[in-house]
Amino acid sequence: MIRYERLSNIEDFLKINGSVTVSELSKQMNVSKETIRKDLDYLASQRKIGRVHGGAYSFEYDRAVPFQAREKMLDKPKTEIAKFTSNLIEDGKTLFIDSSTTASTLLRRLILDHKKLTVITNSFEALLLSSNADLITVFTTGGQLNKDYRRFDTTDFSLVNALNADYAIISPSGVDMGTGVTDQDPIESQIRRKFIERASKTILVIDHTKMNNISPFAVSGLDDISGIVTDKISNLDEWQQAEQQFSFFIQTVDGK
Numbered sequence: 001m002i003r004y005e006r007l008s009n010i011e012d013f014l015k016i017n018g019s020v021t022v023s024e025l026s027k028q029m030n031v032s033k034e035t036i037r038k039d040l041d042y043l044a045s046q047r048k049i050g051r052v053h054g055g056a057y058s059f060e061y062d063r064a065v066p067f068q069a070r071e072k073m074l075d076k077p078k079t080e081i082a083k084f085t086s087n088l089i090e091d092g093k094t095l096f097i098d099s100s101t102t103a104s105t106l107l108r109r110l111i112l113d114h115k116k117l118t119v120i121t122n123s124f125e126a127l128l129l130s131s132n133a134d135l136i137t138v139f140t141t142g143g144q145l146n147k148d149y150r151r152f153d154t155t156d157f158s159l160v161n162a163l164n165a166d167y168a169i170i171s172p173s174g175v176d177m178g179t180g181v182t183d184q185d186p187i188e189s190q191i192r193r194k195f196i197e198r199a200s201k202t203i204l205v206i207d208h209t210k211m212n213n214i215s216p217f218a219v220s221g222l223d224d225i226s227g228i229v230t231d232k233i234s235n236l237d238e239w240q241q242a243e244q245q246f247s248f249f250i251q252t253v254d255g256k
Helices: 003-017 022-029 033-045 065-072 075-086 101-112 124-131 186-198 236-246
Strands: 019-021 050-052 055-057 094-097 117-121 136-140 144-146 151-153 165-170 174-176 180-183 199-205 217-220 227-230 249-252
Touching (some): 003 033, 022 033, 101 199
Parallel strands (some): 094 117, 117 136
Antiparallel strands (some): 019 055
């Protein structure tokens, strides 16, 4: 299949299905994952599709696609990350949880593990999950519901500033040894920054595509985080040096 046909088929598939992973397209079109990534990057550069870590979504399918698309990406690594992180969190703790799909996956695991917790979140998905869990007490940050990203958007942090938490569980767009924690969303970056400020410990729950990645909006330095749980790191030796320098832990899990 020539590239023109492949690009057209990708667009048609997304218009019908809404979202897709790189792995799915690679198998379907019998080409390498790297070829598919280049195709998706090109279509995204032309503003024909939306790009997320591990896949893509259609602008024409549904307003809720961005969250749904992200939820499907790298689901196995997210599950393993959640499984490990759940073991770090004890009963009776208070958590700030952001609107990422990885954080929602962790919350599902915490509920499955019968953890008794207080959750403070800007995530509509986390609110829904908590409302059906008897052992979870939930508070929201307030604000307007962003239906595309299933979160509450606000720049009024008076509630968050009045609260303290044992853990901030966040999944930003990028973390880099030189730049620190960054995010591609100007609103989400602010709430993540506030969560980190008000929490005793911060754990980044991120898949490997976010490691060594720099996004436009600063969130925090590496000295503000307590740990990183990820599926794998290409330059682990370098990150272990940063681990010692900034006194946080790094845990890689098998996300295959």
